[in-house]
Structures are given as C-alpha cells and as structure tokens.
Amino acid sequence: MIAGSFVEKMLFHANRRFGHLVPWAVRDRLLKVLYPPNTAKPKLLTIDIVGGCNLRCPSCPVGNMPATNPTGLMDLNLFASIIRKGKREHGARIVLLYNWTEPLLHPELPEFIRLVKKEGMTCAISSNLNISRNLEEIVAAEPDSFRISLSGFNQEAYGLTHTRGDIERVKQNMRLLSEALKRHGRKRTVVSVHYHKYLHNLNEVEPMRAYAKELGFEWLENWAYYTPLEKAVQLVDGQLTADEKNFVEKRFALPIAQAIAAAEKLEGHDRCTLLEDQLVIDHRGNLNLCCTVYDLKTNRLGTFLEMDEASIAKVKSGHPTCQRCAKQNLHLYFTYYDVPELKEKYQQLAEENVARQKRDIPLPLAPAAENRAVEKASSPTP
Ligand SMILES: C[S@@+](CC[C@H](N)C(=O)[O-])C[C@H]1O[C@@H](n2cnc3c(N)ncnc32)[C@H](O)[C@@H]1O
Numbered sequence: 586m587i588a589g590s591f592v593e594k595m596l597f598h599a600n601r602r603f604g605h606l607v608p609w610a611v612r613d614r615l616l617k618v619l620y621p622p623n624t625a626k627p628k629l630l631t632i633d634i635v636g637g638c639n640l641r642c643p644s645c646p647v648g649n650m651p652a653t654n655p656t657g658l659m660d661l662n663l664f665a666s667i668i669r670k671g672k673r674e675h676g677a678r679i680v681l682l683y684n685w686t687e688p689l690l691h692p693e694l695p696e697f698i699r700l701v702k703k704e705g706m707t708c709a710i711s712s713n714l715n716i717s718r719n720l721e722e723i724v725a726a727e728p729d730s731f732r733i734s735l736s737g738f739n740q741e742a743y744g745l746t747h748t749r750g751d752i753e754r755v756k757q758n759m760r761l762l763s764e765a766l767k768r769h770g771r772k773r774t775v776v777s778v779h780y781h782k783y784l785h786n787l788n789e790v791e792p793m794r795a796y797a798k799e800l801g802f803e804w805l806e807n808w809a810y811y812t813p814l815e816k817a818v819q820l821v822d823g824q825l826t827a828d829e830k831n832f833v834e835k836r837f838a839l840p841i842a843q844a845i846a847a848a849e850k851l852e853g854h855d856r857c858t859l860l861e862d863q864l865v866i867d868h869r870g871n872l873n874l875c876c877t878v879y880d881l882k883t884n885r886l887g888t889f890l891e892m893d894e895a896s897i898a899k900v901k902s903g904h905p906t907c908q909r910c911a912k913q914n915l916h917l918y919f920t921y922y923d924v925p926e927l928k929e930k931y932q933q934l935a936e937e938n939v940a941r942q943k944r945d946i947p948l949p950l951a952p953a954a955e956n957r958a959v960e961k962a963s964s965p966t967p
C-alpha cells in the first residue's frame with residue numbers, strides 16, 4: 586500500500602477545503618511535483634457505475650466495438666464496499682465515476698457522489714450531457730470535477746463524432762447546469778467543457794469556447810484520439826474495416842497511425858502508469874486490466890472485493906494484453922500528455938496535418954493560433 590507523506594496529506598486536506606480557490610494550472614503543477622511521472626502514487630479508482638451509454642461515438646468502444654460487456658446499474662452498497670476497500674488497502678483518494686459509460690444514466694448518481702465525499706475522497710464525473718437527470722441534486726452533492734464532453738457547436742459537426750447525440754440539447758443542459766450551480770453558490774465543483782478536436786470541427790471551437798465562458802465553465806481542448814486499445818491494435822495490425830480506416834484517416838486532426846509510430850520509437854518509458862496507478866472496476870464489481878481496454882472477456886482480472894494487493898499485482902504482471910500493447914508502446918499513445926517530448930510531437934503532428942488538409946481541401950478552419958491545444962490533458966484524472 587502507498588502511504589502518503591505528511592506534506593501530501595496536509596495538501597490533500599487543504600485541497601478538499603480550499604482546492605476550489607486554486608486555479609487548475611497550479612493544482613496540475615502541484616500534482617506533478619508530488620507525483621512526478623514514473624513514480625508510484627495512490628491508486629486512482631475508476632468505476633463504471635453504469636454498464637452502457639446513450640450515445641455511440643465512433644472513437645469510443647461503445648460505438649466501435651460489439652456490445653459484449655454486461656449492461657446494468659451498480660448497486661450502491663457494492664460501490665460503498667469498493668471505495669472503502671480502495672481507500673483502506675490501496676491508498677485511493679480520487680474516484681472517477683466513469684470509464685466507458687455515461688454516469689448520468691444512473692438514477693442514484695447524487696447518492697454515489699455523496700458517498701465518495703463522505704469518505705473524504707475526491708469525486709469526478711464526465712458526461713456527454715445529453716440528459717439532465719438529477720442535475721440539481723448532482724450539483725448539491727458537490728462532485729469536485731464535472732466534465733462535459735463534446736465535439737462541435739452545431740449538430741452537423743457534433744453528430745459525426747457524437748453519434749445519437751443532440752448538441753442543442755447539450756447546450757440547453759449546459760445552461761441548466763450553470764443556473765443550478767449559481768443557485769447552489771457554486772462551492773467546490775469545477776465544471777469544464779472538454780472539446781474533442783477533429784478536422785471537421787475546428788471552426789466550431791471558438792463559438793463553443795465563448796458559450797462555455799458565458800456560462801462560467803472552464804475550458805479544456807484536446808486533439809481527439811482513437812480508442813480503445815483493442816482498436817489501436819487492430820489499426821497497427823491492418824485489421825480495421827475499410828470504413829473504419831477511412832474514418833480514422835479522414836476525421837482525426839491528430840494522425841493516429843503516426844501518433845502510434847511516434848510512441849513506438851520512444852525509449853526509456855517502459856513503466857505503464859495506467860497498469861500501476863489505477864484500479865478500473867465495472868458496475869458488477871469486476872476488476873479490469875486498465876482504463877484503455879474494453880473487452881471484459883479478455884481483460885477481466887477478478888472480483889475486486891475478493892482480491893488483495895498481492896493477488897492484483899500477480900494477475901496484472903505479464904498479462905497477455907500488456908505484452909501485446911508493449912510491442913508498440915501503446916501505453917504511451919494513451920498517456921502522451923504525461924510524456925513532454927511526446928506531447929510536443931503530437932502537437933506538431935496535429936498542426937502539420939491540419940495545415941496539409943487546409944491546403945488540399947480548403948476547410949473552414951479557425952486561425953492556427955486559436956487551434957493550439959490547451960495545456961491540459963484528456964487524461965482520466967480530473
Ligand atoms: C469514454 S468517456 C466516458 C464518460 C462520458 N460518457 C463522456 O463522454 O464524457 C471518458 C472520457 O474520455 C474522453 N473522450 C471520449 N472520447 C474521446 C476522444 N475521441 N478523444 C479524447 N478524449 C475522449 C471524454 O471527454 C471523457 O472525459
């Protein structure tokens with residue numbers, strides 16, 4: 586188990602009480618000082634409290650893989666046991682209520698948030714916000730972080746990469762959320778809009794940024810990438826269908842094949858932070874290998890409540906999926922934001938691709954300076 590230092594504990598409690606007063610960039614920097622890349626940190630609990638999503642985004646396994654994982658809702662008592670065990674045995678202090686699913690689909694979401702807060706832990710949610718169920722109560726429960734994920738300002742662009750989603754409904758729900766936050770005095774929750782940048786939606790970054798600002802939300806933009814790990818493997822193995830290949834080559838601003846090749850070339854980053862720093866659990870309490878994989882049939886490690894730290898380490902060690910992943914350093918493709926040289930390379934690759942597309946097919950793009958990625962990661966951390 587990872588024991589936090591005295592300073593770390595003080596900072597953790599200060600963050601709970603006063604964290605909402607500290608800008609994100611400062612918090613991000615502090616986290617990096619406390620836990621530099623390539624060092625062990627307390628485990629992050631990533632828990633899908635729902636099995637399923639209302640959308641079918643083509644860059645996400647829910648939209649691009651067969652629906653073979655079990656669907657359903659997590660039981661609140663099971664959840665309570667999981668977070669207590671995570672805290673007690675793995676030093677967990679942060680709980681993410683999502684991985685490949687939509688947390689707002691759970692009718693008891695506010696109660697889940699309250700449980701995490703009662704345990705003195707940090708709570709993060711991320712939503713496509715096509716639904717507004719329990720918004721008022723969610724705000725009252727004060728999650729530390731509420732991320733709104735989207736990919737456009739108008740339906741034509743948004744609908745291409747948020748399949749089944751309705752951006753007008755999202756905008757309406759964003760307004761409802763903003764009003765609810767004002768009513769509740771907006772104490773601790775940091776709400777951020779996470780814009781996924783593709784080639785077709787760059788000209789809609791600015792209108793969405795302005796809308797987010799008007800509502801008082803933080804802004805976070807990133808080059809969209811192709812997930813999950815299973816699809817990245819198919820891509821490098823030449824096993825994508827013609828339609829999938831076309832989608833990957835035509836839609837992404839970050840050229841995915843080149844991004845993976847750049848990760849493969851990098852030396853000295855063998856440690857996979859996702860394997861070591863996270864516990865990824867589904868709505869039935871199954872422990873999964875990591876947050877990048879989707880298929881539970883291949884990557885389920887066991888029942889979390891029945892496993893201790895040693896048995897988890899044992900089943901994770903030398904896992905066949907990790908062995909395959911390591912061949913191309915795919916873990917770095919998924920964590921490039923923690924590797925400065927790769928982050929810089931991805932920015933360069935994306936900018937070059939955008940410039941090339943602009944030259945070949947005149948796209949209605951926003952000026953290059955406005956399309957630069959903000960210094961924030963689309964990492965699983967809040
Ligand atoms: C798979 S989603 C699940 C949670 C929720 N359904 C949502 O979309 O926010 C988990 C995180 O991945 C991010 N994400 C989804 N697709 C992405 C993409 N193509 N590129 C970068 N980040 C993405 C989302 O912003 C979200 O914070």
Ligand code: SF4
Nearest residue numbers: 638642645647685713
């Ligand atoms: S990215 Fe989120 S909203 Fe889109 S399909 Fe995946 S889980 Fe659903």
Ligand code: SF4
Nearest residue numbers: 857860875907910916
């Ligand atoms: S090595 Fe790859 S498959 Fe294994 S935990 Fe890391 S990202 Fe997941």
